[in-house]
Amino acid sequence: MTATAKVLLLEDQMMIAFGIKAALEKHGFEVVGPFSDLASADETKADDFDLALLDINLGNGATSESFADRLLAANVPFMFLSGYGSAGQLPERFAKIERMTKPVREADLIENVSAMAAQGRG
Numbered sequence: 001m002t003a004t005a006k007v008l009l010l011e012d013q014m015m016i017a018f019g020i021k022a023a024l025e026k027h028g029f030e031v032v033g034p035f036s037d038l039a040s041a042d043e044t045k046a047d048d049f050d051l052a053l054l055d056i057n058l059g060n061g062a063t064s065e066s067f068a069d070r071l072l073a074a075n076v077p078f079m080f081l082s083g084y085g086s087a088g089q090l091p092e093r094f095a096k097i098e099r100m101t102k103p104v105r106e107a108d109l110i111e112n113v114s115a116m117a118a119q120g121r122g
Contacts, residue, residue, distance in 0.1 A: 005117035008049040009034040010041045010067060011081065012058045016102060020053065020081075023106045029113065041067055051116045052078040055102075056090065068094060077116040 007029050011017035017034035024031050032049040035041040037058060052071055054064040064080070071078045072093070079098040080090070090097075098112060 004028060004030060005050040005113075006030045006032050006048070007113060007117075008032040008041065008044060008052040010036075010038075010052065010058070010064055011055040012036045013055070016055075020104070020109065023109055024113065027110050027114075029117075038062060038064065038067055042070075046070070046074040046076055049076070050121075051113070052076060053113070054078055054080055056080050056082045056099075057084070065091065065094075068097070075121045077119055077121065079112060079116065 007024055009017060009020060009024075009031055011020065011034050014034070014036060017036070021031045021034055032044065033041070041064075052067075054068055056063055056065075058064060068078060068080070079100060080094070081100050081102055081104065083102045090099075098116075100108065100112060
C-alpha cells in the first residue's frame, strides 16, 4: 500500500474528526468518512477502505468495539484513538492493537498510519 491508502475514520467529535481528516489528506491519504456513529460506519464494506482509525468511546455509552471486531475478522489493520490515554480498558482481544491518545500529534498520526498502510492486511 502507498500513501494513497483509504483510511476509514470513526470519530464522534467532528472538530477532531475534521482535523484528523485534513492531516491525512495533506499527506496523500484518502479518508472514508468521517463517521460519527456505528450505524453510518457499518454501512461500509471492508473493501471500501484499507485501514481504519477508531475512536473508542463514541458517546452516549456507545463504543467502536463491535466495528473493531468486524475489522479483526476481515484482517483490516486499525488503530484506536482515545481521549482517555491508557486508562480506558479494552477487552483482551484488542491487547495488540495500537492506541493513540488524543489529541494526536500530526507527525505521530502520519507515522502510525503510514506504517499500517505499508503493512497492509494481515
